Amino acid sequence: MSVDVQQLAINYLELDEQALSKAHYRPALVTPTAAVAHLVEQLHLAYNGKPAKGYAAFSADKDPQVASVLGDWQKQNSDFMVLANTATAALEQQLQAHQLPESGYLLICHYRYLASDYLLFCLLGSKDHFSLTEELELATSRHLDIARMQLAARIDLTEYQSSPEQGKYISFIRGRAGRKVADFFLDFLGCEEGTDAKANSKVVLASVEEYFAAADFDSTEKNDARKQVYSYCEERAKAGQDVVLTELSAVIDEQEQQGFLRYCQEQQLQVAEQFPVEVKELKKLIKFSGQGAGLSLSFEQKLLGDRVQYDPHSDTLLIKGTPPNLRDQLQRFIQGYSAFDRAEPGAE
Structure with missing residues (x-):
């Protein structure tokens, strides 16, 4: 099902000579077209596909600019341009x-997907693409870099309207390590982080494994x-x-x-009725993986105790049957470096 675009505003932030962000405002909203709908759908999918997100809610201790103008817009006391431009100014600050x-x-886009309304804010970079005309003249065009949305x-x-008390109606991409993204x-939106998707995922992992043991699942069922x-x-x-x-x-x-x-209720496990999760953390349900000191390993959890044996006392893994490649x-390395030099059949 595709997204239903309601309104889209686009402004531009450039760096001045002092490397400070300076906002330039588009004078009108973007006219909804099939291309705009496709763009917003790509933004929606790209955002959902980001594995590490934080969740937050508006805070009375933070700058209320965005929350205030959002409230005015929802009450129809101001239009979407006011909301978009106020948010742009707040981000610039x-x-x-x-x-x-x-x-x-x-x-800044207001759109609907399934039964929910969303307001998406994303700052995208751009890439120059090159092409050739029929006369073999070089032409360039600038594309939004959606794939690198951070x-x-x-x-x-x-x-936000139905259950703001849960404190997770705002989500944001955590971004790359080492940056104050x-x-x-959080300051730009005037909110504080609340629900922790990674922590939720760890609770699910532990609770599911506890239930397997209590319900006496065999290895195949697990x-x-x-x-x-x-x-x-x-x-x-x-x-x-969620x-x-x-x-x-x-x-x-x-x-x-x-x-x-019932098990969660009886054991008073801290599992909410509805919650966001971090897929990367839940990957541990089906696969073990890790890297460090020049070694990188990953294998399906079902192999542990079968093809893969682990001795916790000596911290040793025994792997029976390695991947063919x-x-x-x-084998080539053990035979000597000359094995790498022998040409394969059909190789040049």
Whole structure:
């Protein structure tokens, strides 16, 4: 199902001679067209696909600019241009305050997807693309770099109106390590971080494994259930939706669909009725992986105790049966470097 674009504003932030962000405002909203709808759909999918997000809510202790103008717009006391331009000015101020030399196109979009209304803020860079005309003349065009979306936040307007007390109607991309992306986006929106998707995911991991042990699942049942849980959570995350505890319970145990739900209630486990998750963290349900000191390893969890044996006392892994391409490299290396020089049949 495609997104339903309501309104889109685009402003531009450039760096001045002092490397400070300076806003330039588009005089009117972007006219909705099929191309605009396709653009917003790509933004929606790109945003949902980002694995590491934070969740927040407006705070009385932060700058109320965005929250105030958002309230006026929702009450129809001001138009979308006022909301977009006020937000752009607030972002410009925070970029300068945090001394972050960011430039790009700020897109502020109100759209609907399924039963929810969203307000998306994203600062996108651009790339120059080259092409040739029929006369072999070089031509250039500038494209929005959606694939590298890093500076973005989204307000779930439907949840903001229906259940603001849950404190997770604002989500934002955490961004690259070592940058104050989360800090200045929280300040820009005037909010404080609340629900922790990564922490939620760890609770789910621990609770599911506890339930497997209590319900006496055998190894095959556990592996099948883990795959189902991961697939369900991944699907919800990609759609930008929360995991629902009752649905998760049915996925975990098809024979006793409310078994996990009752177990959480009886054991007083801290699992909310509805919550966001971080897919990267839940990957541990089906795969072990890690790297460091020149070594990188990953294998499916079902292999542990079978093809892969781990001795915790000596911190040793024993792997029976290596992947063919790895085995070929190892055998060639053991035979001597000359093995690398022998041409394969048909090779030049």
